[in-house]
Amino acid sequence: MNSESSHDASLSLPCYRFGPYKVDPSERRLQHNGVCVELTPKAFETLLLLLENSGHLLKKEHFMRSLWPDSTVEEANLAHYISELRRVLQERSPGEKFIQTVPKLGYRFVAPVETIRSPGAQTSDRSSGAPGAGVAPQDGSLRPRFTEEGVEPAPRLRKPVWILPAVLIAALLGATGWWLLWPTRESKPVLVAVPFTTHPGAEFDPTFSPDGNQVAFAGFLEEKEPENADIYVKSVGSDKPLRLTFAPELDLQPSWAPDGSYVAFIRLKDDRSTIYTIPPLGGVERKVYETKRLWKSGLNGRLLACTPDSKAIVISESRSPEDPNSLFLLRLKTGEKVRLTSPSADAIGDCDPVFSPDGRVLTFARVQAARSVSALYRIDLSSDLTPVAEPASLTDRMPVRLGDLAGHAWSADRREIIVSSERGFHSWDFWRIPVNDPQRSTRLELAEERGLGPVISGPSRRMIYVKEQPGIANIWYLEDSGQSEKQAVPTRLFGSTQCEGLCQVSPDGAKVAFESVRTGFSEICVSNSDGSGFLRLTDYNGPRCEFPAWSPDSRWVAYEARPEGQSEIYVISPEGGQPRRITYDPGDDLGPTWSRDGRWIYFTSNRTGAWQVWKMSTGGGDPVQVTQEGGWFTRMSVDGRTLFLGKPPPEWGVYRMPVEGGAQELFLPDGLIDLFAPAAHGYYFWRMKGSGGSVFGYPDGSLVFLDSSTGARRVVTVTDQLPTSVSPFPDGKRIMFSQMGHPTADLYLVENFR
Numbered sequence: 100m101n102s103e104s105s106h107d108a109s110l111s112l113p114c115y116r117f118g119p120y121k122v123d124p125s126e127r128r129l130q131h132n133g134v135c136v137e138l139t140p141k142a143f144e145t146l147l148l149l150l151e152n153s154g155h156l157l158k159k160e161h162f163m164r165s166l167w168p169d170s171t172v173e174e175a176n177l178a179h180y181i182s183e184l185r186r187v188l189q190e191r192s193p194g195e196k197f198i199q200t201v202p203k204l205g206y207r208f209v210a211p212v213e214t215i216r217s218p219g220a221q222t223s224d225r226s227s228g229a230p231g232a233g234v235a236p237q238d239g240s241l242r243p244r245f246t247e248e249g250v251e252p253a254p255r256l257r258k259p260v261w262i263l264p265a266v267l268i269a270a271l272l273g274a275t276g277w278w279l280l281w282p283t284r285e286s287k288p289v290l291v292a293v294p295f296t297t298h299p300g301a302e303f304d305p306t307f308s309p310d311g312n313q314v315a316f317a318g319f320l321e322e323k324e325p326e327n328a329d330i331y332v333k334s335v336g337s338d339k340p341l342r343l344t345f346a347p348e349l350d351l352q353p354s355w356a357p358d359g360s361y362v363a364f365i366r367l368k369d370d371r372s373t374i375y376t377i378p379p380l381g382g383v384e385r386k387v388y389e390t391k392r393l394w395k396s397g398l399n400g401r402l403l404a405c406t407p408d409s410k411a412i413v414i415s416e417s418r419s420p421e422d423p424n425s426l427f428l429l430r431l432k433t434g435e436k437v438r439l440t441s442p443s444a445d446a447i448g449d450c451d452p453v454f455s456p457d458g459r460v461l462t463f464a465r466v467q468a469a470r471s472v473s474a475l476y477r478i479d480l481s482s483d484l485t486p487v488a489e490p491a492s493l494t495d496r497m498p499v500r501l502g503d504l505a506g507h508a509w510s511a512d513r514r515e516i517i518v519s520s521e522r523g524f525h526s527w528d529f530w531r532i533p534v535n536d537p538q539r540s541t542r543l544e545l546a547e548e549r550g551l552g553p554v555i556s557g558p559s560r561r562m563i564y565v566k567e568q569p570g571i572a573n574i575w576y577l578e579d580s581g582q583s584e585k586q587a588v589p590t591r592l593f594g595s596t597q598c599e600g601l602c603q604v605s606p607d608g609a610k611v612a613f614e615s616v617r618t619g620f621s622e623i624c625v626s627n628s629d630g631s632g633f634l635r636l637t638d639y640n641g642p643r644c645e646f647p648a649w650s651p652d653s654r655w656v657a658y659e660a661r662p663e664g665q666s667e668i669y670v671i672s673p674e675g676g677q678p679r680r681i682t683y684d685p686g687d688d689l690g691p692t693w694s695r696d697g698r699w700i701y702f703t704s705n706r707t708g709a710w711q712v713w714k715m716s717t718g719g720g721d722p723v724q725v726t727q728e729g730g731w732f733t734r735m736s737v738d739g740r741t742l743f744l745g746k747p748p749p750e751w752g753v754y755r756m757p758v759e760g761g762a763q764e765l766f767l768p769d770g771l772i773d774l775f776a777p778a779a780h781g782y783y784f785w786r787m788k789g790s791g792g793s794v795f796g797y798p799d800g801s802l803v804f805l806d807s808s809t810g811a812r813r814v815v816t817v818t819d820q821l822p823t824s825v826s827p828f829p830d831g832k833r834i835m836f837s838q839m840g841h842p843t844a845d846l847y848l849v850e851n852f853r
Contacts, residue, residue: 114215115150117208118192121215122150131191137542138187141166145180149198149208158205181206182619185640200618200638290545295563295848296333296340303552303565303844304401306355306362308379311335311559315343315353315362315379316846330364332379335561335848343381352401355379356409363412365393365403374403374412376431388429392417395424396748399473400451400464400506401552406484407458413439415450424448426463428484439478439486443467445708449476455509456557458484460534462493462516464504473504475518475532494518496537497530506564510853511557517543519551519564526619527551529564550847562852570840572600572823574613578833579804583813592630592835600837601646604628604826605653610673611826611835612636612647612656623647623658625673628828628835636671637678648691648700650717657681657691657700668702668715681715682722688713690732694758695739701725703732710747726756728763732772737779745772751787767805774798774822779831781807783815785822798822802836 112124121130124147129136138146144166148157162177181198188197199207296302300319307314315332320340328349333340344350349367356363361376372393375384393402393416402415402424411430417423423446428437439461440449447466454461459480466473476490493516494504503521510517516532527550529543543549550566575589593599595617602613608628615624618635621643626633636656637644644660657670660678666687671678682688686706693700699714704722706713712730713722726744734743735758742758743766745751753767753775767775767784774785781804788799802815802825820838827834 116213116215117150117153117197117210118195120188120192122146129187136187136191137544139180139183142180142183142187145177146184149184149206150212153208153210153212156201156205156207160205162205178619182640200640202635290543290849290852292545292564292566292847292849295335295846297845299843301842301844302331302846304352305552305554305563305565305846306353307554307556307559307561307563308355309357309359309558311556311561313379314563314846315355316340317351317353317364330362330377332362335559341381343377343379344384352403354401354403354405354412356405357407358409360409361385363387363403363405367394374414374429387412387431388414388434390416392420392424395448397447397466398424398450399466399503401453402450404452404454407454408484411484413452413454413461415448415452417448424450426450426452426461437485440465440476440490445705451504451506453507453509456511456513462507462509463490464507465490475504475507475516477534493532493534493537497532497540505551506553508553508555508562510555511560517553517555517562519549519553529553545849555852560850560852562849563846564849565844566847568843568845569598570821570842571596572598572837572839574599574602574611574835574837576833576835577816579815579831581832586814587816587834589816589818589836593626593633598839599624600823600839602824602826602835602837603647603649604828604835605649605673606651606829607653608828608830608833609653612649612658612673613837614645614647621645623656623660623671625656634673634675636673636675646690648693650693651695651697657693659689659691659702661687668700670700681717684722692733692735695735695737701733701735701742703730712742712744725760726763730763734772734775734777736777743772743775743777753784771798774825776825776827778804778827779829781805781831783825783827783834785825802834 115122119132127143129138129143145162148162148165159174159177185198189195195210197208197210199209201207295314298318298320302316302318304317305314313332313334315330317328318331319328320331321327327347328351329345330343330350330353331340332343343362346366351365351367353362353364359379362379363374363376366373366375370391372390373386374388375386377384393414395417398415404413406412410432411428414427414429415424416427423442423444425441426439426449428439442449442465449463449465451464452461460477461480462475462477464473465476474492475494476492478486478490479488481487505519505521505527507516507518514534516534518530518532519527520530521527529545529549530540531543532540550564553562553564555562574592576592577587577589579587597615597617599613599615602611604611610625611628612623612625614621620640622635622637622639623644624633624635637660639660639662642661644658647656647658649656655670656673657668659666660669665685666689667680668682668688668691669678669680681700682702684704684706686704689703691700691702698717700717701712701714703710704713710729710731712725712733714725715722729746731745731747736743740758741755743753743755745753751771752765753770753772754763755766756763769787770784771787776783783802783804785798786801786803788797798821800818803812804815805812818838820840822836822838825834825836
């Protein structure tokens, strides 16, 4: 080998191949079947560390020292980049596992890795099944070093010091020629989002003026009216918004007419939705339309949009409470209503209508079932805005399966659609979807945390979106004194700054199971009832896990999760191990509850097209339908003879029926099954505020005990936060519950969007 070849080999770094992926460190490139995959720089460095030590445990401390050698950062940063890697790799290779979490210690790359060296260098194969296997260079420079703390990251190949001056000289001499000969490349713009609103309340539902220099939005801004949302207008570059509406009801979802003459919005009062228009600078409101069937639980997106000619609006509405929401064209001058879409009878419906800039295409979100992932559709329109073809799905042709959609917008050139998709617990990604080739969809890079509800202004080249700050959920403990005049003072169970809730005390009172996002994703965890002994049970790293439920002997925890898209019921040991799936159906199976004898697991399912309560034998067999009149989540009485249940949202009330079957009867009109729990001598529940069935009802903050022998009620404690669960101990004197701080939301603006 001549000296030149030797120098080239010394300069080249080894490449890595695992499954359909290839990593080239020299080019800083990750490829999937030959196609480049985007990774942030720090995520790429994290991947290299894992690959260099594949098959071995890499301690968190080593990651921190290698990735941030001159900085002090929190472990949450490492968890973020591990999560990014898992998401990117598993989106393109679903079902494959690449990175293993070793609880409390670190991470291990478990997929077989092939190390590819340049010509003349050695090639080795390393498999996660054989730690340390493979051929290392004779000088051992790439061999991981084992210490008492684990695996020390393998050092990178170093270039000989004498080569650097030669490389620099060659670079300087060739710079002019390189720029003359290299094809012109346009650098990819870095998009930066800055706060547009920073009020203490919440601002949402933005819409641009026709020139893109003003934004109308809904918000809770008035300190004297903290529960009242109004419509505001704010100019780009100004500080104070102009308040347009002053009604005591909720005013939401403004849509600015393209001709600039009005802003349309929805006003909610009890179960009625009324659409109004108002001049953009304020003035007299004009009532356009009124209905009881605009809002429906499960729809996530706008229900109103102005047409490009400003002569009509598109609304999402159902014909009856049982029917799905469809999109209708409502002509403002005549009141004529034209159906645009017809989802299947078992769907929740269509929402979030958005017109293309030329007005010839309408895109919208279709939700097939409550709590299920929505899909994006397009429908071509004629000049009079009537459909000329059946709706066609866009997101089913994407290279990855998106999470739940939270708004979308058309680019100014009509070539792309920007979609907000749920990535994890209250975290979102923006995706660019080419309208004519969704297979080429890519993640939108943004130098700020993503959000939901994007809106784009073509004339001003701006994008605005909602950045949500969810309230932190925590678990609390209290002792019930049994006295009305002495309210209990709760104590917080954990000191974590991450969301933890939906807690359930084990029947023996020794442990508590709950949902936690300490790792960045929603997982099922357990701890001792005093808060010690935290243990993460599940490891889905993306799909949300919810509603843990203990078996009567405290040996098992059932829960719901959706690793394959639809929600299914799983069972796992509170000591950890492999979860066991017990339901198999294309529909969604939610909210498990055990019978008191441990023979059955009750759950809610829409497998027949409507939400009903079902039960599955723990010994196996086919599910058995329990209700015929609709059902939503369940609780079992202490004696095991009565099944408590709710009705599908938004209806309130706790109902009851015999476990052997029979008619349902209303038990608590001001209760909600999710916030209700039978106890030794009665029932605990968080009292609902407002009239039953109101779309925007919420707990009033009072935890109430209902005595089963006397029927008397007393308030146990009062909170100013939002309760999410309640679970009494077996003795009926101690209670654990979870509550969430009130969320906030701000609008963020992106200039020079393209």
